[in-house]
Amino acid sequence: MQCYICSGSMAKVQKDVETTWKGKTVIFKGLDVYVCTACGEEAYEPDDVKAMQYFIEGAIKKDEYPEIMNVAEVADFFRVSNQTVYNMLRAGKLPAVKVGREWRFVRDEIKAMVFGQGQESQSIELVARDNGAGLSKKDADIISKHLSDM
Numbered sequence: 001m002q003c004y005i006c007s008g009s010m011a012k013v014q015k016d017v018e019t020t021w022k023g024k025t026v027i028f029k030g031l032d033v034y035v036c037t038a039c040g041e042e043a044y045e046p047d048d049v050k051a052m053q054y055f056i057e058g059a060i061k062k063d064e065y066p067e068i069m070n071v072a073e074v075a076d077f078f079r080v081s082n083q084t085v086y087n088m089l090r091a092g093k094l095p096a097v098k099v100g101r102e103w104r105f106v107r108d109e110i111k112a113m114v115f116g117q118g119q120e121s122q123s124i125e126l127v128a129r130d131n132g133a134g135l136s137k138k139d140a141d142i143i144s145k146h147l148s149d150m
């Protein structure tokens with residue numbers, strides 16, 4: 001691989017990549033990064049870039065939902081159909097309350113299923129390192145759905 005700036009050779013290394021959004025620092029740990037041995041320019045694996053975009057978008061998007069979410073909003077958050085949300089409810093896999101005939105969800109609880117309780121960078125770290133061992137099947141399915149949409 002050649003550096004697109006100086007045509008120097010790029011060496012593949014594993015390192016932590018720091019980025020910021022909304023004043024918070026997000027660290028993706030152990031990413032494969034190509035570093036130019038001549039000018040120091042860095043390049044990332046396309047899959048890693050997608051994963052980083054997904055998490056940063058997801059982290060921003062989750063702030064836009066109301067504190068109490070309905071089925072359609074939860075489906076949108078996970079990018080699944082409403083029916084999938086109902087199936088998950090029936091299987092007891094979603095924290096929810098029934099108000100009259102309608103299901104309602106606490107945003108922070110839904111969010112915590114993906115990001116963990118107040119540990120966003122930690123769950124991002126897990127995913128950035130995804131080698132099939134760090135993620136549950138369900139998480140991996142959700143992420144692959146997101147990525148195939150991009």
Ligand SMILES: [Zn+2]
Binds near residue numbers: 005007008037041
């Ligand atoms: Zn270079």
